[in-house]
Amino acid sequence: MNYELGIVGGMGPLATSVLFDYIVRHTAATKDQDHINALILNHSTLPDRTDVILHGKDEDFLDAVKGDFDILNDLNVPLIAFPCNTGHYFFDAMSKMAKGKIINMIDETLARCKEMGAKSVAVFATEGTRATKLYDHYATFHDLWVIYPTAEEQATITRIIYDVKELGKTRFPEMDALLDKYTEDAVVILACTELSTLGIEREHVVDTTQVLGDAIIKRCGRERM
Numbered sequence: 001m002n003y004e005l006g007i008v009g010g011m012g013p014l015a016t017s018v019l020f021d022y023i024v025r026h027t028a029a030t031k032d033q034d035h036i037n038a039l040i041l042n043h044s045t046l047p048d049r050t051d052v053i054l055h056g057k058d059e060d061f062l063d064a065v066k067g068d069f070d071i072l073n074d075l076n077v078p079l080i081a082f083p084c085n086t087g088h089y090f091f092d093a094m095s096k097m098a099k100g101k102i103i104n105m106i107d108e109t110l111a112r113c114k115e116m117g118a119k120s121v122a123v124f125a126t127e128g129t130r131a132t133k134l135y136d137h138y139a140t141f142h143d144l145w146v147i148y149p150t151a152e153e154q155a156t157i158t159r160i161i162y163d164v165k166e167l168g169k170t171r172f173p174e175m176d177a178l179l180d181k182y183t184e185d186a187v188v189i190l191a192c193t194e195l196s197t198l199g200i201e202r203e204h205v206v207d208t209t210q211v212l213g214d215a216i217i218k219r220c221g222r223e224r225m
Contacts, residue, residue: 004220006077006100008068010044010083012165012205015193015209019083022213027223033143036220038075041068050076050128062093079103079219084206085191086128102217104133105212106191110142112211113187119204122182123159125191127188135191147186153178157192164194172198179205 009016019041029035031122043065049052052061072080080102082094095102113121121144123135130148139146149157163169175198182188183204190196196209217223 001037003075003077005036005038005081005216006072006075006081007038007040007081007083008043008065008072009040009083010042011046011049011087012194014164014168014197015028016040016042016083018196019081019193019209019213021162022210023216024103026213026224027217027222029222034222036216039072039075041071042209043068044098045140049089050082050113050126053089053128053132057092058090059188061087061088065090065094069094070180076100079104079216081216083193083209083212083213084212085134085193086126088134089128089132096123103212103215104138105208105215106138107141108215109189109191109206109208110135110138110181112206113144114142114191115205116187116206118144120147120186122147122149122186122188123191124149124178124182124195126161127158129191130154135189138139143216147182149178149182157195161192161194164197170198175200 027035046064047061052058078100080098080100082102085106091104123146136146160172160175179188179202188205190200190207193209196207
């Protein structure tokens, strides 16, 4: 089989399934054979990205993920998705491991926000993504101002993210209050794929998983006309 797409997933498994479900549901297809030939590596035992970043254990993650890229390289997979915002801290290092092109989910997301006319974005993310200022870095290329929740609000977002991972919860009224506050003056980015499992569909909210899914479909030539 010639794979068109490789997904290095498992961060977490539910978020990976949400991405693939989105791809399938939004692909221009009338029969099975119209869909994208994809290989999903559900590498759920990859080290926690926030933990390795905050504790300076980068090599633990890179050593673990290298095997995934070795598999994709052996199969000559030309396009790779990495559905984890925090993991994009390792984007340059992973790009050197991969023969195929890795889609930069953060850059794609900020480009989408700019297309929407945003001037500022509120980033709802993990502590790791926030600490590394990943969105701040890429936002400079899109002339966007990045704002973050308060420390107390960040603690709430972090709890929600890990409640999704550990408890499988998908309903959080406190998230609605945060969205109400930050969508008044900015576009809110759901910058953790765990937040994509909550099914949030609101004006002025951008879901990074959906942006990644759209980028995959476009690059694979499966857009709906």
